[in-house]
Amino acid sequence: MDFGISGKRALVIGGSSGLGLAVCEALAAEGVNLAIFARNASRLASASAHLTQRFGVKVETVAGDITETLEVQRLAEQLKKSGGLDILILNTARPPSPMRQFLDETDDLRWSQAYQQQLNGALVVLRFITPLLLEKSSSRLVAITSATVKQPMPSHAISTVFRAGVQAALKHLANETASRGLTVNAVAPASILTAGLATHHNLAERAQAIPVKRLGTPEELAATVVFLTSRQAGFITGQTVQVDGGMTAGLV
């Protein structure tokens, strides 16, 4: 299927590793040129070299931190000068580890870090980058959140509380921008096999707890993101698609 995105330009926040890098690969395979924003310059350089060599797309890297408003503001100015933006993938860091039950989360620093990374950083990106998307006649915003936005999971309080705020911001934005050619959606993963998941879980036990009896792959998550950026997904906005092997058991 031709997704109609070849030659477009996407910004992938946190695109230098893990799920963000998998999304970069999937977009690049469709001929999308990339801008990648993350903190570590050498990881950005490796990701850029890999993507350029393998897919032949243009890759611009910008080193910065979403919790620093000025750095995101500068990113927006830089992208505006260099041709604007058609697609934003809003990805963030994992919450502080290890995850705990709500009443065991007694450390103010962890709450503050999670607030900065999961919620405030995401809001800063949405505030400064969305205007660039609105300069195009048809644009796409896809956030990578977590299945916890639909169903709180044990020991995920520090993630769930702030992701709910991101979910609310995305819905506001979807409602506000639908008539201006921008669609705003989220993919909500759980149990996707990344380096982060591998270090914290007994993977065989985890897989047995999932209805489909296996972990998901970054490629499966990335393919869902790519579909939501496509021409064909133009009538979908304000939605969250779970990519969780059936783990979320509720009605919505």
Ligand SMILES: NC(=O)c1ccc[n+]([C@@H]2O[C@H](COP(=O)([O-])OP(=O)(O)OC[C@H]3O[C@@H](n4cnc5c(N)ncnc54)[C@H](OP(=O)(O)O)[C@@H]3O)[C@@H](O)[C@H]2O)c1
């Ligand atoms: N795997 C799953 O099943 C699952 C389930 C639920 C939710 N998620 C969520 O999916 C997201 C991605 O997970 P992942 O395992 O791929 O994460 P990851 O490997 O830690 O990648 C995070 C990316 O974001 C960048 N980053 C981190 N902090 C940043 C900051 N302050 N400013 C700018 N860039 C920053 C990192 O690069 P630098 O460190 O160089 O900045 C990296 O490129 C996370 O939010 C995670 O909680 C995953």
